[in-house]
Amino acid sequence: MEKGRIRKVVIAGGGTAGWLAATALTHQFRERLDVVLVESEQIGTVGVGESTVPPIRNFHRFLQIDEQEFLRAVAGTFKLSISFENWRRPGDHFFHPFGITGSSTLVCGFHHFWLDSLRRGMSSELGDYCLETVASRKDQFTLQTTPQVNYAYHLDAGLYARFLRGKAESYGLKRIEGKIREVKQNGESGYIESLVLEDGKVIEGDLFIDCTGFRGLLIEQTLKSGYEDWNQWLPCDRAVAVQTESLGPPGPYTRAIAHEAGWRWNIPLQHRVGTGWVFSSRHMSDDEARARLLKDAVAPPIKDPWLVPFRSGRRLKAWNKNVVSLGLASGFIEPLESTSIHLGMSAIVRLVELFPFDGIPPALVDVFNETSRIEMEHVRDFIILHYHANQRDEPMWKACREMELPDSLSIRLRAWRERAHAWQGANELFRVDSWTHVMLGQGIVPAQHHPLSETLGDDDMRKFLSSLRQRIDQTVTGMPSQQAFIEQYCKAPPEVWGARKPLVSA
Numbered sequence: 001m002e003k004g005r006i007r008k009v010v011i012a013g014g015g016t017a018g019w020l021a022a023t024a025l026t027h028q029f030r031e032r033l034d035v036v037l038v039e040s041e042q043i044g045t046v047g048v049g050e051s052t053v054p055p056i057r058n059f060h061r062f063l064q065i066d067e068q069e070f071l072r073a074v075a076g077t078f079k080l081s082i083s084f085e086n087w088r089r090p091g092d093h094f095f096h097p098f099g100i101t102g103s104s105t106l107v108c109g110f111h112h113f114w115l116d117s118l119r120r121g122m123s124s125e126l127g128d129y130c131l132e133t134v135a136s137r138k139d140q141f142t143l144q145t146t147p148q149v150n151y152a153y154h155l156d157a158g159l160y161a162r163f164l165r166g167k168a169e170s171y172g173l174k175r176i177e178g179k180i181r182e183v184k185q186n187g188e189s190g191y192i193e194s195l196v197l198e199d200g201k202v203i204e205g206d207l208f209i210d211c212t213g214f215r216g217l218l219i220e221q222t223l224k225s226g227y228e229d230w231n232q233w234l235p236c237d238r239a240v241a242v243q244t245e246s247l248g249p250p251g252p253y254t255r256a257i258a259h260e261a262g263w264r265w266n267i268p269l270q271h272r273v274g275t276g277w278v279f280s281s282r283h284m285s286d287d288e289a290r291a292r293l294l295k296d297a298v299a300p301p302i303k304d305p306w307l308v309p310f311r312s313g314r315r316l317k318a319w320n321k322n323v324v325s326l327g328l329a330s331g332f333i334e335p336l337e338s339t340s341i342h343l344g345m346s347a348i349v350r351l352v353e354l355f356p357f358d359g360i361p362p363a364l365v366d367v368f369n370e371t372s373r374i375e376m377e378h379v380r381d382f383i384i385l386h387y388h389a390n391q392r393d394e395p396m397w398k399a400c401r402e403m404e405l406p407d408s409l410s411i412r413l414r415a416w417r418e419r420a421h422a423w424q425g426a427n428e429l430f431r432v433d434s435w436t437h438v439m440l441g442q443g444i445v446p447a448q449h450h451p452l453s454e455t456l457g458d459d460d461m462r463k464f465l466s467s468l469r470q471r472i473d474q475t476v477t478g479m480p481s482q483q484a485f486i487e488q489y490c491k492a493p494p495e496v497w498g499a500r501k502p503l504v505s506a
């Protein structure tokens, strides 16, 4: 290695994070970098992570990934929203849609007008003014609306890794199969110099990307970078996952269904459904979670359930010395709003932007780490909101309702409760619409709205609201079902996912 120069990058781990990093680095830098990826089939991947958020489309555009090719390769479906069921209390339901709701002025968000309309006795739901919510209610989807819907994907994680691998290898990536036995450091600087595999092979590099999942083999087990645990706010610390057959056409949304000690996800793909039981180990045993998951699954499983313990929190230094951690190795916020793949993509973009060709400048490392911290804390606050604002009776939910919140979230909730004020800071993933839908969906009704809404008289308010609804209803009426749209746009051929047989008969 020429002193300080970065030419050889070693990616440790071939889960979603590893293959995303491999694709991005090889696509962007081609022959300027020599990139290798080491993964161990024996260890395998976490096997979950199949629901995404809309910025995935920007990331794919950045890598010139064709949408139809991608969706056929991963048997993907579209996601317009998340359906939250039983969160405020059993029987309750709301959608958190990805789209814009109603029409806002520069200073007065649409929700102020809507809140004012309720006060005047005009009844409707906030979701009536959002194309993505109304289409979700009817299981409809198309890309041919004006404006176009805002959407993300559901994807098969194993197929996605395979798809990305094909891309990265076509750009020159070298893949090495093997289990890392030892990580060698420089005696003085502590920088990583090489990875030693079980078969004795030594892989040297200038920069190492730790994508070894929760193990954090380089960033934590070797460099001891530290971890900030968020369990005091996010009580769930385990999941049992299973894949089942599909019994009907896929809905264009992820389902998140609360139960007494956590929640259950349901992610419909073209060929199967991914489902899982997220729970707090202080409030439910592994055996009970597994039994409840299988009991609630409406279709026969096609794979045995597997347990995934996790710790919500963040790596204190996501980039430490010559190791950049990505994906689960850099931290994890429980999967409620499907943000982990997005946070990995965002960190990869940051790494490409700051790439240290001529050596690792501490200032850029600080920028990387500080941006990662702010980004994760924003997502953390949004997820805590879902747990905190509930009216359920069970011990876990009661504790969440009574917990002390991070200051950043407390301020947001006060501003909302007092004046219906919501905002989106620079680079924050969740927009004002996301905050308003979830705060209202979880039952936090503000004491006041912005007085500017009162400039509309009753007749004008009625006309304003009904014209918005009419436009949405007309648009949705012309949309095909998601199933029909997939058939013509991106149907995965059966050889993509193979003939799957259920493990047990229904």
Ligand SMILES: Cc1cc2nc3c(=O)[nH]c(=O)nc-3n(C[C@H](O)[C@H](O)[C@H](O)COP(=O)(O)OP(=O)(O)OC[C@H]3O[C@@H](n4cnc5c(N)ncnc54)[C@H](O)[C@@H]3O)c2cc1C
Pocket: 012, 013, 014, 015, 016, 017, 018, 038, 039, 040, 041, 043, 044, 045, 046, 047, 048, 049, 050, 051, 052, 157, 178, 179, 180, 181, 211, 212, 213, 214, 215, 217, 239, 276, 308, 310, 326, 327, 328, 329, 335, 338, 339, 340, 341, 342, 344
């Ligand atoms: C319950 C649950 C649900 C989730 N749902 C979502 C979701 O809906 N949406 C979302 O965006 N994210 C979700 N996530 C997060 C998502 O799964 C991860 O962000 C994503 O899969 C990336 O994982 P990874 O690549 O970091 O780790 P992994 O998939 O664990 O990959 C680690 C890699 O490192 C390799 N490795 C480890 N040790 C060694 C070694 N010694 N030698 C060689 N190789 C090694 C492994 O073989 C593997 O290839 C979820 C996570 C959990 C726990």
